[in-house]
Amino acid sequence: MSEQTITVDIWRGREDGRFQTFEVPRMASQTVLDVVTYVQRNLDPGLSYRFACRVGVCGSCAMTVNGKPRWTCRTHVDKVAGDATGGRLKIQPLRNLPVIRDLAVDMAEFFEKWTQAKAHFVPTKTRDDDFQQVSPDDPQRKEATAGIECINCGVCYAGCDTVAGLASYLGPAALNRAWTLVNDVRDGGQADRLKAISGVGGCQSCHTQQTCFELCPKHLNPTAAIAGLKRATVKALIKGDL
Ligand code: SF4
Ligand code: SF4
Ligand code: FES
Known part of the structure; x- marks a missing residue:
């Protein structure tokens, strides 16, 4: 990761999928959902994920972030991508639910x-x-x-x-x-x-x-x-x- 970008590994496919790595520009007050949205809008429009309100109300944006389930629209990158993770983000679909594709699970x-x-x-x-x-x-x-x-x-x-x-x-x-x-x-x-x-x-x-x-x-x-x-x-x- 350079000073201006963060390396993010994102799960692609279904249960038998794999991680794909992206470099995403860092921004002030950036959330994990911002990172995923950047990838989908600028690097790979085929990335599947779910969100709606972006402000912690709808409950649709949950994903596994560096090993823990979290609401991604209210999770700041600064809080989860520290020294312990090598400054990287690893984003997967929620556990215990079937994966539809990439980060979207069947609820x-x-x-x-x-x-x-x-x-x-x-x-x-x-x-x-x-x-x-x-x-x-x-x-x-x-x-x-x-x-x-x-x-x-x-x-x-x-x-x-x-x-x-x-x-x-x-x-x-x-x-x-x-x-x-x-x-x-x-x-x-x-x-x-x-x-x-x-x-x-x-x-x-x-x-x-x-x-x-x-x-x-x-x-x-x-x-x-x-x-x-x-x-x-x-x-x-x-x-x-x-
Ligand atoms: S973590 Fe569970 S109890 Fe808490 S808001 Fe989400 S679904 Fe409801
Ligand atoms: S078993 Fe499940 S429901 Fe019970 S305390 Fe643990 S996490 Fe909560
Ligand atoms: S997008 Fe609605 S709670 Fe995160």
Whole structure:
């Protein structure tokens, strides 16, 4: 790498692909997504990758950067390409998901697991009812609020060793969402949800080592949410509801 450029190795192809090396001009406040975009716009228009908002909202730009899953639009090159990496960037698709091509992965399985976890709101009111009021100070509402800002980026899913070893594991994001709904007093799907997340591949498979918590760009704590689900399933079991 010269002073004005950075060397970047980018994964090309599918699972049996290879790295291709590019030299990209360095810029102030440059993000990893800026680097990938530079390559696609100036060096190889065939490079496949995914992004939308560029400001940390849509969750679509996650990739593996120097070995760790990250949201690339909010990851500055300065922070990840230091002495430890020889000043280089190595960019790969997210782990634990099938590669469509280059840096784009198929997220279908990730979202399918949200469906399997019944991680969707089940209304108990109709449009003709009054709004239900829930105080922001309510302890259950606080639990829900703590996990609600997930942007579905898949970073935690890619970093989870249990997902890597157990294909049926629902994963940290789907389980985190399920926990927000377990704490939503307006929701009517609790019994089905607890059944869905307590079987094989459910919350009991989590090893609680907190990789998801360490990696989540939104600073959510799926490990704590999953611990809550474990408590909820034990309570339901004792009450004979499972
Ligand atoms: S704490 Fe649980 S969900 Fe999070 S990365 Fe580890 S096994 Fe996966
Ligand atoms: S929990 Fe965090 S890392 Fe996982 S999908 Fe949501 S925002 Fe991304
Ligand atoms: S492009 Fe939307 S979060 Fe990165």
